[in-house]
Amino acid sequence: MKIKFASYLTLRLINLGITEVFGLPGDYNFKIVEAIEENKDINWIGSTNELNAGYAADGYSRIKGFGAMVSTFGVGELSAINAIAGSMAENVPVIKIVGVPKTKDIENCTLLHHNLDNANYHAFEHAYSNVVETTAFLNKQNAKDELDRVIDVMIKTKKPVYVAVPIDVCDVEVEIEYKKLVLKSDAANLKLAVEEIIALVEKSTTPLLIAGILANRFDAKKVLNDFLSKTKIPSCSFIRGMDIVNSDTKNYMGVYSAELANKVCYDYMNLSDCIILAGCVLSDLNTMGFKYNFKLNDVIDIHFDYVSIKGKKIENVLIKDLFEALKEKISYIYGENITNELGYKNLPVADNSRLCMEYIYPRIEKFLKEDDILVTEVGLVPFGAIPMKFPSNISVQNQMLWGSIGWATPCAFGCSMADRSRRTILITGDGSHQLTAQEISTMMRNKVKPIIFVINNSGYTVERILCDNVDYDYNNIASWNYSMLPKVFKGECFTAKIKTNKEFDEILNVVEKEQKERMCYIELITDYLDIPSLAMNIVKYPEQLNK
Numbered sequence: 165m166k167i168k169f170a171s172y173l174t175l176r177l178i179n180l181g182i183t184e185v186f187g188l189p190g191d192y193n194f195k196i197v198e199a200i201e202e203n204k205d206i207n208w209i210g211s212t213n214e215l216n217a218g219y220a221a222d223g224y225s226r227i228k229g230f231g232a233m234v235s236t237f238g239v240g241e242l243s244a245i246n247a248i249a250g251s252m253a254e255n256v257p258v259i260k261i262v263g264v265p266k267t268k269d270i271e272n273c274t275l276l277h278h279n280l281d282n283a284n285y286h287a288f289e290h291a292y293s294n295v296v297e298t299t300a301f302l303n304k305q306n307a308k309d310e311l312d313r314v315i316d317v318m319i320k321t322k323k324p325v326y327v328a329v330p331i332d333v334c335d336v337e338v339e340i341e342y343k344k345l346v347l348k349s350d351a352a353n354l355k356l357a358v359e360e361i362i363a364l365v366e367k368s369t370t371p372l373l374i375a376g377i378l379a380n381r382f383d384a385k386k387v388l389n390d391f392l393s394k395t396k397i398p399s400c401s402f403i404r405g406m407d408i409v410n411s412d413t414k415n416y417m418g419v420y421s422a423e424l425a426n427k428v429c430y431d432y433m434n435l436s437d438c439i440i441l442a443g444c445v446l447s448d449l450n451t452m453g454f455k456y457n458f459k460l461n462d463v464i465d466i467h468f469d470y471v472s473i474k475g476k477k478i479e480n481v482l483i484k485d486l487f488e489a490l491k492e493k494i495s496y497i498y499g500e501n502i503t504n505e506l507g508y509k510n511l512p513v514a515d516n517s518r519l520c521m522e523y524i525y526p527r528i529e530k531f532l533k534e535d536d537i538l539v540t541e542v543g544l545v546p547f548g549a550i551p552m553k554f555p556s557n558i559s560v561q562n563q564m565l566w567g568s569i570g571w572a573t574p575c576a577f578g579c580s581m582a583d584r585s586r587r588t589i590l591i592t593g594d595g596s597h598q599l600t601a602q603e604i605s606t607m608m609r610n611k612v613k614p615i616i617f618v619i620n621n622s623g624y625t626v627e628r629i630l631c632d633n634v635d636y637d638y639n640n641i642a643s644w645n646y647s648m649l650p651k652v653f654k655g656e657c658f659t660a661k662i663k664t665n666k667e668f669d670e671i672l673n674v675v676e677k678e679q680k681e682r683m684c685y686i687e688l689i690t691d692y693l694d695i696p697s698l699a700m701n702i703v704k705y706p707e708q709l710n711k
Contacts, residue, residue: 165341169307170199170334173261174206176315176342180230184209184581186217190236192278193263195334197234209581209610212602214240216574218247219600221258223578225251226561227537227586230318231258231578237265237328238278241288249295250566251324254404255381258324259315260296262288266332267303289328297323302330308338316345322381322468350480357471357478358489361440361464364473366496368438371397374420376450377404378443382468384484388442389413391491396498397440400429402450403546405443407538407560411553417504419550422455424701426551428504439463443483449564507553514669519688521548521696523665528617531672532558533587537579541572541592543626545619547699548591559586570599573616577603580612587679588614595624595641601649607683608655615675615684618646622692629695646687656682663689 167175173196177185186209189197200208211217217233225231235241241262251258264285265276273283280287286301293299298317300310307329314325365371379388385408392399398415401408406419417429433439439458443466448454461475466486470479508526525548532538534555539562540546546562554560561579563571576590597618607614624639631639650657658678662668668688675684 165339166337167340168199168334169329169336169338170195171203172308172338172340173311173329174199174203175340176311177232177259178203178205180315180319181228182230182232183207184224185232185234186211186220186224186578187234187261188214188217188236188240190240190263192236192265192331193234193240193261193329195331196261196263196329199334200234209606211574211606214243215247216600216603216606218244218251218258218260219571219574220578220581220603220606222247222251222254222256222571223539223561223575224582225256225258225578226575227559227579227582229257231256232261233258234261234263236263236278238288240278242291245291245295246568247571248292248324248326250563250568250571252295252297253566254563255322255378256324257318257322259318260292260324260326262326262328264301264328264330267330268332270330289326292326295324296326297321299326299328301328302333304333304336307333307336308342312342319345320347320469347482349482349485353478354481354485354489357473357481357486358493360473360476361471361490362494362496364438364464365395365397365440365494370432370436371438371440371498372433372436373397373399373440373442374444375399375401375405375408375442376444377402378445378468379408379483380405380443382443382483384443384487387484387487387491391487391494392416394491395494395496397496398432398498398502400433402444403550404445404447404450404562404564406550407554407558410556411506412556415498415500415502416506417502418506418553420452421550421698422452424452425698426504428502432502433457441465442487443468445565447565449567508551512665514666516664516666519662519664519668519690521690521694523668524548524619524688524690525552525696527668527672528589528591529553532589534558535586537561537583537586537588539572539576539579539588539590541590541596542567542569543593543596544695544699545591545593548696550698569596571596573597573600574603576614576616577607577612580607580614581610584612588612590614590616592616592618593625594618594620594622594644594646597646598641598644604650604685605653605655608650608653608657611655613679613681613683615679615686617686617688619688619690620646621690621694625692625695626699628693629700634693647685650683650685658682658684659686661687661689
């Protein structure tokens, strides 16, 4: 059976579990968008601009498994490239689909709109080749095979991919059948890796497993928790992956913060004689400025498709398969009890004093529920979340490697669209929010109900703390009345402006009820130099992050 290629493309997205596609229409992508519109199993979600659409697809993928966005040639695709680069850095699988002019115009180098003046139709594909795992520029002969190839790459690597679809290729008829990619480890290599890891663990007296973001991306979260529950091996996580290990797991020590906080975790890591890195990415902010004392040649380093055991690399071993096998084969049980009280220790008393970080983050910790999605904007916000003890099955999203301010607001929209049954809670700062705040209108249009906390501290506070003079003008931004912003847009939204600790305590009780019916948008007024205590410890020594 044959169908038009545009319909086949839509079918492939649906089979990935993608039921919403983000983007903007343009005359070069009409046939792609129309194919989406005409299929009852998938929805077109129009965004306010391509950058926001890319961020939303990123958030959607983090929750649903895969994401997709569509733009038009040139102007549209370049507007989205920063978002897709972020997905690349953060291992988020998004398929970037671009509608381009007809094949004959490409072959003839016809100078059409949205092009450079030299009619280079592959210039933007070349730009994307640096920020995606693979690209494909389709023609009538290779369309189906190339689409199948790039989707397989996306499935295997959990990285973004890029597909350019000429207008006329959309109408080409292709076979509807395709070969489903099945990923599995090499049996012999898997067996070898399991045997060597168990041997090291069983002779260890102070083993430590550190959970990282790739365990999440490659669907190993559940089996990793099962492994820890069985073995009682002490564990912690890096910031990118702070939601992986269940907070109630025996001997879980929380998020690693080097010597700046969580001394129990720091001291144990320094004592450990067998460190297991489970999907970790050793970047600067993720490791508190590379503040760890182990060498990669001395540890068990588990990546998504291979494992390095004390420098010996064993290929074609998938992280999920590895932990499944370890869970079944290992008999080791750690016999000690590590006591480390997680979470903010004391909630300050709610009074009429000015709202401050010392109150905001402990109170949000108590506000979080099982299954919530917490989106923390780039900058100071993740450091307020690090000390929290999370409820079970919570999903915490950050962008600690790419660090593009403005990402979190449309990301939260994508998360909300991916699973409407869960509460999405966004914490963002005013400086970041101003970049992408128009996506609030898209949230209201699509009737999602996130809870949005906008911390209004009058500018780029993290930069004020880091730079030589807190009063430099370049860290100032335009003053907005944030709580009034949703009223500009059409739709239901509960809003409030909060200035004191007591008001914040009271508004959370109101939000608890209001969120069941509509989006909640809360402006939090704080001092412009008020930051989370852990962040203060970090910015006191910024040179750590550059060593």
